[in-house]
Amino acid sequence: MKQNNNKAHKFGMVIDLDKCTGCGSCMVSCMSENNVPFKEDESNKKDSITWMSVYKLTNGKSFPDTQIVYMPRPCQHCGGKGDHGHSPCVSVCPAVATDYGYDTGIVSQIYTRCFGCRYCMGACPYHARYFNWWDPKWPEGMENYLSPDVSPRMRGVVEKCSFCYHRYQAARDIAYYEGRDDIEEHEYQTACTTACPAGAIVFGDLNNPAHQVHQIVKPDPHPDPRNKHVVGKSRNPKVFRLLERLGTNPKIYYLSEREWVRKAGDNYLDGEWDKIKNYHGATLSND
Amino acid sequence: MDSALIPEGAKRCSFPKFAIGIAIVSAVVLWGVFAMFLCWFKGLNQTNMNDYYGFALWIWADLAVIAVGGGAFFTGLLRYIFKIDELKNIINFAVIIGFICYSSALLILAIDIGQPLRGWFIFWHANVHSMLTEVAFCLSAYFAVLTIEFIPNILENRQANKVPFFHHLAHNMHGVMAVFAATGAFLSFFHQGSLGGVAGVLYGRPFAVREGLLIWPWTFFLFTWSAAAFGPCFTLLVTKITETVTGKKLVKDNVVHLLAKISGWMIVTYIIAKIIDTIYWALVTAPSLGFTLSHFYSNNGFYGYWILITEIVLCGVVPGAILIMKSTRENPRLRLIAIILGVIGVCLNRWVMVLQIMAVPVMSFDTWALYFPSWQEIATTILPVAYGIILIAVAYRYLPVFPQEQELNTIEPVAEAE
Numbered sequence: 283m284k285q286n287n288n289k290a291h292k293f294g295m296v297i298d299l300d301k302c303t304g305c306g307s308c309m310v311s312c313m314s315e316n317n318v319p320f321k322e323d324e325s326n327k328k329d330s331i332t333w334m335s336v337y338k339l340t341n342g343k344s345f346p347d348t349q350i351v352y353m354p355r356p357c358q359h360c361g362g363k364g365d366h367g368h369s370p371c372v373s374v375c376p377a378v379a380t381d382y383g384y385d386t387g388i389v390s391q392i393y394t395r396c397f398g399c400r401y402c403m404g405a406c407p408y409h410a411r412y413f414n415w416w417d418p419k420w421p422e423g424m425e426n427y428l429s430p431d432v433s434p435r436m437r438g439v440v441e442k443c444s445f446c447y448h449r450y451q452a453a454r455d456i457a458y459y460e461g462r463d464d465i466e467e468h469e470y471q472t473a474c475t476t477a478c479p480a481g482a483i484v485f486g487d488l489n490n491p492a493h494q495v496h497q498i499v500k501p502d503p504h505p506d507p508r509n510k511h512v513v514g515k516s517r518n519p520k521v522f523r524l525l526e527r528l529g530t531n532p533k534i535y536y537l538s539e540r541e542w543v544r545k546a547g548d549n550y551l552d553g554e555w556d557k558i559k560n561y562h563g564a565t566l567s568n569d
Numbered sequence: 570m571d572s573a574l575i576p577e578g579a580k581r582c583s584f585p586k587f588a589i590g591i592a593i594v595s596a597v598v599l600w601g602v603f604a605m606f607l608c609w610f611k612g613l614n615q616t617n618m619n620d621y622y623g624f625a626l627w628i629w630a631d632l633a634v635i636a637v638g639g640g641a642f643f644t645g646l647l648r649y650i651f652k653i654d655e656l657k658n659i660i661n662f663a664v665i666i667g668f669i670c671y672s673s674a675l676l677i678l679a680i681d682i683g684q685p686l687r688g689w690f691i692f693w694h695a696n697v698h699s700m701l702t703e704v705a706f707c708l709s710a711y712f713a714v715l716t717i718e719f720i721p722n723i724l725e726n727r728q729a730n731k732v733p734f735f736h737h738l739a740h741n742m743h744g745v746m747a748v749f750a751a752t753g754a755f756l757s758f759f760h761q762g763s764l765g766g767v768a769g770v771l772y773g774r775p776f777a778v779r780e781g782l783l784i785w786p787w788t789f790f791l792f793t794w795s796a797a798a799f800g801p802c803f804t805l806l807v808t809k810i811t812e813t814v815t816g817k818k819l820v821k822d823n824v825v826h827l828l829a830k831i832s833g834w835m836i837v838t839y840i841i842a843k844i845i846d847t848i849y850w851a852l853v854t855a856p857s858l859g860f861t862l863s864h865f866y867s868n869n870g871f872y873g874y875w876i877l878i879t880e881i882v883l884c885g886v887v888p889g890a891i892l893i894m895k896s897t898r899e900n901p902r903l904r905l906i907a908i909i910l911g912v913i914g915v916c917l918n919r920w921v922m923v924l925q926i927m928a929v930p931v932m933s934f935d936t937w938a939l940y941f942p943s944w945q946e947i948a949t950t951i952l953p954v955a956y957g958i959i960l961i962a963v964a965y966r967y968l969p970v971f972p973q974e975q976e977l978n979t980i981e982p983v984a985e986a987e
Contacts, residue, residue: 398683
């Protein structure tokens with residue numbers, strides 16, 4: 283069976299932080315879509331599972347200059363140094379329980395392979411990985427609403443955002459049934475993208491110039507001359523990635539008009555930001 | 570009652586006294602075993618670990634016991650490969666300590682993983698890119714080597730040695746022990762190193778990440794070197810404790826001085842490398858990622874510069890200096906201070922390379938994460954210590970662990986007669 287193995291996708295996301303209201307719809311839809319279990323007491327956020335987590339950032343200024351931004355943070359689906367697929371988590375997993383899809387750019391998690399060493403969690407600087415400290419439980423009656431397309435996870439394994447991979451599989455199945463070689467942009471959208479009432483999340487193939495996410499991000503296909511580990515840097519001056527300097531090469535991009543928000547995306551030494559804030563990739567001048 | 574099992578000519582306490590001592594320590598073991606079963610049956614929710622602290626007390630304990638257990642491979646290397654003959658008088662004990670440390674490390678790992686029944690996946694579905702895979706393979710293989718190294722000593726038990734087969738087996742195993750010592754040193758180089766690599770490859774964690782040689786970050790070599798340097802300190806420390814508890818001199822001073830001297834020079838060379846590594850990381854690696862040194866040691870209630878200074882200066886430079894100078898090395902009090910500081914230093918290094926890594930915020934809007942272990946974690950961490958005490962007590966009572974024991978303790982009756 284031949285199913286579109288010719289073109290490598292690179293699914294990614296751009297989140298407009300100026301549109302995000304922090305409503306949490308993306309978190310709720312994600313939990314619902316992916317059968318994420320509940321704890322009886324969810325007050326301790328450091329051991330509750332939220333594949334999509336929304337951070338609240340402030341500019342640190344007092345009233346009336348205070349500004350707040352909400353930053354949704356799914357798994358960043360890192361391509362790793364040089365974008366070769368050796369994501370921080372994938373490269374350390376001792377049992378290949380998490381893997382990098384070279385055809386999609388998606389970092390997968392194989393729940394039945396994971397034996398719960400949690401090395402991947404230590405490797406991830408984004409805290410995007412969650413451990414099942416308890417047996418999965420849902421409020422009574424809610425088991426009836428579990429999605430049949432997503433396997434629930436057992437106690438003692440790590441889980442994380444999968445870019446709703448089951449939706450990709452479903453879209454591919456339909457395309458195959460209809461004799462098409464590829465899927466359309468609208469056919470594969472993550473739950474958080476479709477749930478966002480502000481339309482702040484745009485999802486698609488970063489490799490496909492026809493996709494909106496590509497058009498917004500304008501990813502630079504060349505390695506950054508300033509840091510050879512960085513590939514796919516956005517050539518849009520308003521777009522940035524989290525901790526880009528580490529060379530993790532995330533596929534989640536963020537968009538903001540506000541400079542302090544873009545600066546919050548990474549760590550800078552004193553005076554460094556002013557030197558590089560207008561630097562947007564190797565081939566900017568060619569565009 | 571058990572005199573037939575006690576090595577000939579050796580003096581041991583009465584059996585009831587021994588049994589009472591073992592019973593007390595066994596109570597601690599039972600407490601630890603209870604906590605262990607709680608973790609296995611109820612899950613890791615019994616701990617205070619969380620999604621920020623996926624690695625915590627146990628992994629520190631694991632790294633620490635492996636580091637201090639490094640005395641076994643290094644002493645074996647010196648004794649069998651470099652033919653430093655005096656060390657034959659302490660090698661048995663070094664092997665037993667190593668055996669305790671490594672069996673404890675494996676037990677801790679078995680408790681630490683979320684799905685213990687899938688533990689074998691690390692071998693079956695091995696990811697060759699993962700340092701943890703290398704740890705698992707080398708650790709298990711080296712534990713097998715340590716068991717082989719321990720067997721001849723067990724077979725030298727007075728009753729076992731009466732069986733001709735066991736007698737000859739022990740004799741012949743001693744004869745080929747150089748092969749196992751070399752194998753052990755090779756395996757240890759890799760698993761001690763890969764434990765260092767576990768932290769050094771975390772390029773998402775600027776506090777841990779290091780440049781290196783080929784696929785190995787500098788922490789790989791630093792961990793191996795530090796285990797070889799501080800492992801003998803632990804061997805000497807446990808020997809001293811055993812001598813104090815038994816009230817006997819068990820190893821001649823010249824042996825102790827020699828091992829202390831070797832350890833001292835290893836510590837000095839290690840600490841020079843560690844200082845260079847720290848300076849390079851602080852001035853080049855971390856700033857290239859947007860971090861200043863102060864980021865890692867401020868804005869939190871625990872991790873300050875004190876931990877860096879304590880590890881490197883107080884527990885590195887100081888013991889190294891004491892142990893390389895003859896006058897201070899041969900002063901029992903100063904030597905004891907040095908080996909205690911050394912053991913604390915290597916344990917502190919492992920703490921920093923596990924827990925501080927998890928605590929340091931990486932994203933600019935993240936905060937420090939501090940953690941305190943649950944009683945179940947503490948009990949299961951104390952468990953190996955209690956198990957070690959029992960194994961040492963049993964081995965000392967029934968096996969000829971210290972070849973110089975009788976020679977050193979036959980003087981006593983003469984002195985009494987005088």
